[in-house]
Amino acid sequence: MLSSLFSKSYPNAVARRCADDEATRLRHKYSPYYHTFEKQQGSRVWKDGREMVMLASNDYLGLSSHPKVVEAARKALDVWGSSPTGARLSNGSRAYHVELEERMAAFLGKEACHIHAAGYLSCMSAIQPFAQKDDLILADKNCHSSLWAGIGLTQARVERFAHNNPRDLKEILSFEKDTTPKLVVFEGVYSMEGHVAPIPEILAVTQDRNCFHVMDDAHGFGVMGPGGRGTAAHFGVVDQVDLLCGSFSKSLSSVGGFVAGSNDAIEYLRTHSKQTIFSASLPPAQAAAALAALDVLQTEPEHLERLWANTRRYKKLLEDLRLDTWGSETPAMPVVLGSKERVYAFWQRLLEKNVFTVMSIAPAVPPGKDLIRSAASAAHTDADFDMIADAFAYAVKKM
Ligand code: PMP
Secondary structure, eight states, rough: HHHSSSTTOSSSHHHHHHHHHHHHHHHHHOSSOOOOOOOETTTTETTTTTTEEEEEEEOOOOGOOOOOHHHHHHHHHHHSSSOEEEOOOHHHHOOHHHHHHHHHHHHOOSSEEEEESSSHHHHHTTTTTTTTTTEEEEEEETTTHHHHHHHHHOOEEEEEOOOTTTHHHHHHTTTTTSSSEEEEEEEEEETTTTTEEEHHHHHHHHTTTTTTEEEEEEHHHHHHHHSOOOHHHTOOOGGGEOOOOOOOOTTTOOOOOEEEEEEHHHHHHHHHHEEEEHHEEEEEHHHHHHHHHHHHHHHOOHHHHHHHHHHHHHHHHHHHOOOTTTOOOOOOEEEOOHHHHHHHHHHHHHHHHTOEEEEEESSSSOHHHHHHEEEEOTOHHHHHHHHHHHHHHHHHHOO
16 A cells, blocks of 8 residues: 555655655755855855855854964864864863863853854753753744754743843743743844844843843854953853853854853753763864964954954945845844845846855745845955945846
8 A cells, every 4th residue: 555655766755755845846946055166265255167255154254264273273183183083971072172162261251161063062052951841941032043953852841032022021021930940042143133132131131030041142252242252241241141152163264162151050061961972072173273263363353353344334335225234233234125036036136246145035034024144254355345336236226
């Protein structure tokens, strides 16, 4: 009977689901994602021999080709080889893990830090071990997928509060008992919208309500606050946010991620986090690149200054064209166009003019907020901005 349901090319239902998937068919038809570039240099990428300005990366400080960062990674390969060879619980930490954790903790103003091979794992790790059955997790509804993945692994009850809306959070909290342990989960900077979280207001409405605060600062770390210390430092509230998590793949031009907090919280994470216990640790070259980039961030302030100068320049360019940047206050800069058809046409026009961006359409964004996702980088040059200005003017004219 079963064999008659599936032709020879679909041996089972899941194989058939993969082969027949409509979203995958559309992705192949319009091919907006998973482009392959044969070369990358600074702010430029090359596809089929065509040179383009990369306006969709998270290389905020432009350090991925900084000589000190590249040299540090190369040296680490010579000294340590390619791999950490396993998970730290069983296979041991390496000196570079400990050094990077100590440097990160000191930089962020926390007692301790634990690093992982991806920011995604760090964000999951900042939630999964900390929430138990009968706890309550209160999360901003626009939180990143990695935070929802961590939440999904807990048995805690979950309430979503309206995006960046402490009043809604307060209202939800008003129905809850103080005895219930609570995690409040939000981001420092929301990369889809470029919004900064109103952290002091979030802290005010959750004060004395038995709340443990977890903030993902993947897009604020290295970007916001004094010397790039992040969004909590920007508001002067580092000591009130219990856990800071984030990624090395944005401003530190590497890959990997971190969770920083009190000694107790980080040691608890090391005991209970599945993402930490059962996954291989950060490799040597990536740790060395992140550490060197952290050095550069602290010794060469010009990169952070240029990032913000370029952010202001890019935002003005978009606003002069009367484009909607969704009130972005950060280098993460959306261009809201409102429908997937408009976004696709706009994205193609930019590509015609050799400017590479990425489309975000519903359900990844709320209905009517379909947008072009882009980000300013310290790496963008005057010549890049000439191309960006020309491409956006062309796309607007054709709209
Ligand atoms: N949190 C946020 C807000 C992110 O944007 C990302 C990356 N897109 C991550 C976590 C995961 O970081 P990584 O890419 O280092 O896994």
